[in-house]
Amino acid sequence: MHISEGILSGPVLLxxxxxxxxxxxIGLKKLDYDRIARTGILSAAFFxxxxxxxxxGPTSVHLILNxxxxxxxxxxxxxxxxxxxxxxxLFFQFGGITTLGVNTLIMALPAVICYYLFAPFISGKKTVAxxxxxxxxxxxxxxxxxxxxAALIFSEENFLExxxxxxxxxxxxxxxxxxxxxxxxxxxxxxxxxxxxxxxxYKNGY
Amino acid sequence: MIEEPxxxxxxxxxxxxxxxxxxxxxxxxxxxxxxxxFVPLITAFAVSAVxxxxxxxxxxxxxxxxxxxxxxxxxxxxxxxLTYPGGATYPLGPVTIHQAGIAFAAKITLKSNAILMxxxxxxxxxxxxxxxxxxxxxxxxxxxxxxxxxTYRYVFVIAQEYQKIIKSIKIRGFRPKxxxxxxxxxxxxxxxxxxxxxxxxxxxxxxxxxRGFKGTYYSLTDFQADxxxxxxxxxxxxxxxxxxxxxxxxRF
Numbered sequence: 001m002h003i004s005e006g007i008l009s010g011p012v013l014l015x016x017x018x019x020x021x022x023x024x025x026i027g028l029k030k031l032d033y034d035r036i037a038r039t040g041i042l043s044a045a046f047f048x049x050x051x052x053x054x055x056x057g058p059t060s061v062h063l064i065l066n067x068x069x070x071x072x073x074x075x076x077x078x079x080x081x082x083x084x085x086x087x088x089x090l091f092f093q094f095g096g097i098t099t100l101g102v103n104t105l106i107m108a109l110p111a112v113i114c115y116y117l118f119a120p121f122i123s124g125k126k127t128v129a130x131x132x133x134x135x136x137x138x139x140x141x142x143x144x145x146x147x148x149x150a151a152l153i154f155s156e157e158n159f160l161e162x163x164x165x166x167x168x169x170x171x172x173x174x175x176x177x178x179x180x181x182x183x184x185x186x187x188x189x190x191x192x193x194x195x196x197x198x199x200x201x202y203k204n205g206y
Numbered sequence: 207m208i209e210e211p212x213x214x215x216x217x218x219x220x221x222x223x224x225x226x227x228x229x230x231x232x233x234x235x236x237x238x239x240x241x242x243x244f245v246p247l248i249t250a251f252a253v254s255a256v257x258x259x260x261x262x263x264x265x266x267x268x269x270x271x272x273x274x275x276x277x278x279x280x281x282x283x284x285x286x287x288l289t290y291p292g293g294a295t296y297p298l299g300p301v302t303i304h305q306a307g308i309a310f311a312a313k314i315t316l317k318s319n320a321i322l323m324x325x326x327x328x329x330x331x332x333x334x335x336x337x338x339x340x341x342x343x344x345x346x347x348x349x350x351x352x353x354x355x356x357t358y359r360y361v362f363v364i365a366q367e368y369q370k371i372i373k374s375i376k377i378r379g380f381r382p383k384x385x386x387x388x389x390x391x392x393x394x395x396x397x398x399x400x401x402x403x404x405x406x407x408x409x410x411x412x413x414x415x416x417r418g419f420k421g422t423y424y425s426l427t428d429f430q431a432d433x434x435x436x437x438x439x440x441x442x443x444x445x446x447x448x449x450x451x452x453x454x455x456x457r458f
Contacts, residue, residue: 006318
């Protein structure tokens with residue numbers, strides 16, 4: 001989920017880069033050296049998971065998973081997603097240098113928002129956790145699509161129709177992300193609940 | 207699954223000091239991103255194309271990658287001619303095609319490909335390990351560089367884990383379809399991947415602690431700015447200045 005090079009205007013690119021830099025700075029500040037190896041390896045896992053294509057009718061979409069990134073990493077989602085995008089840029093040329101900031105913001109800001117909204121419910125009862133996880137996956141993609149649309153409209157007012165297409169075309173992806181996030185969180189709760197409770201340790205300054 | 211197709215080679219560009227290439231790519235990309243005229247954009251496209259040719263990388267791979275990346279741009283070619291007002295209009299059945307929309311879509315295409323070709327030519331021609339050390343030398347925060355290095359180090363390992371999991375579900379007869387079962391299965395694949403990644407992270411961290419890790423990846427690479435690197439930087443800055451000058455004086 002990213003905007004290609006050459007589309008956004010200078011002010012949007014620069015403000016996106018500035019906000020992404022601020023978010024990354026906060027993320028790095030919260031990330032102490034004991035956690036870097038873990039964050040890096042999880043970032044690698046998310047990078048690989050984003051290569052998974054799931055079928056939707058006749059076509060397929062790739063997973064985004066920024067909801068789960070947010071739940072597991074909190075503010076560290078900013079540096080983790082920045083690195084993942086850098087890797088995508090170099091391995092597949094999906095996005096270059098100038099859009100790195102905006103694209104980081106598009107994916108990481110919703111992750112952090114969803115972390116604050118839903119992480120407290122994930123460790124709760126099973127039904128609550130599943131509902132929260134679904135909402136987390138769903139809303140995270142929705143917020144991303146909204147930021148993406150805003151970036152397009154602020155660049156060029158005639159991008160209104162394109163922004164509308166962007167949001168509408170992400171509706172099925174929101175559903176899929178919601179379902180996958182819900183099942184994934186349920187799976188993690190059953191198989192390795194420690195992974196989820198560790199996200200809580202960020203709050204206590206771990 | 208994941209590879210760095212352009213990272214190794216023995217061309218003039220591959221031999222330039224990576225620090226110079228990163229600086230050149232950043233300055234050049236932002237300058238091109240701010241241009242809106244046809245003349246500067248065509249010039250930038252040509253500059254990027256020539257830089258790419260000088261890298262002597264497989265053009266077939268480059269074209270394949272660029273074709274994939276231009277998918278999002280295609281949307282603009284479909285929507286903008288119908289919605290972007292200005293210029294001459296041409297009726298086409300029930301809709302009208304605006305000339306300004308076509309021009310704008312063409313500009314976006316030129317700009318996007320110029321920036322991406324510069325990325326391939328200047329930065330994709332080094333491995334991520336080199337990029338990490340380079341960013342470290344360029345005063346990018348140490349933690350971020352370390353995070354980049356460790357992600358790069360493990361992305362291939364995790365990709366292997368992923369392929370193992372996929373093999374095992376295929377052996378059990380899994381076929382992806384648009385069903386809840388498929389989504390559930392993929393969710394479990396992601397979950398398993400995260401668990402294996404997390405367990406590996408603990409082992410890696412413990413191993414690093416045992417070896418006295420103090421929070422820095424030491425770089426043994428000795429970056430040397432030879433005459434060629436300075437010439438490269440002067441040429442790229444010259445081209446950037448030319449593009450910007452064309453944008454200011456010849457905009458149409």
